Amino acid sequence: MPEARLQITLPEAVWIGQLSRQYPDGRFRILAALSDGDSGVGLAEIYSAEISSLLADMRAAEDIREVEVLNDPGDRALVQFETEQPLLLLAARDSGVPLEMPVELEDGTLTWEVTAPSDRLSELGTQLRALGLSFSIDYIQQEVGDDQLLTDAQEQIIETAISEGYYDTPRTCSLTELAESVDRAKSTVSETLHRAESKIITEFVSEPDDEESDLAVLQ
8 A cells, every 4th residue: 555755745734834834943753633514623732942832823823713822831832723624634534545643734834744545645635736736746655665664764763773672672762762862742643653653563463565656646
């Protein structure tokens, strides 16, 4: 089944695109999202040296219905929000493509990794264009070899987990200690490990897929 990574440019008219350009040092990680009709609810980690100002501007955005900060933010806020512009949710829903998390956004550009049959990836491209979203393709590949199975971030965390003893029996490194070793949030490390482990296990038990890659599927 094809895997692709897209770089989606969010227009200024989209609140989160405007906000991420207004705070170019900021980083948005969408951890979860669900649709409710034409609106959407999301859970995000937001990093910025100006987190208080960013959150105030987020609350003031026209298409935001509600913002709830779930932690005591320093330069990182865990935020649940409701928006009237759930563009990715709409594109995913209407194309039948699962919205894999996390999704990251910096300075108006959103990085989205997707796995879906070729016909659904093609429909995803159609839906993104219909919503006025331009995008580029980092890669699209049919089969993933052992050396390509994990992203650089996943490989780094897996290798550190092994060397630090996270997978030893008994375990000699906790998730908190592992997060400190790689200098990332505990929730980020947990999510990255889960996705990497899922890929490794799936690759181990799956039969090779003989279907040829369609490199133009999203064109």
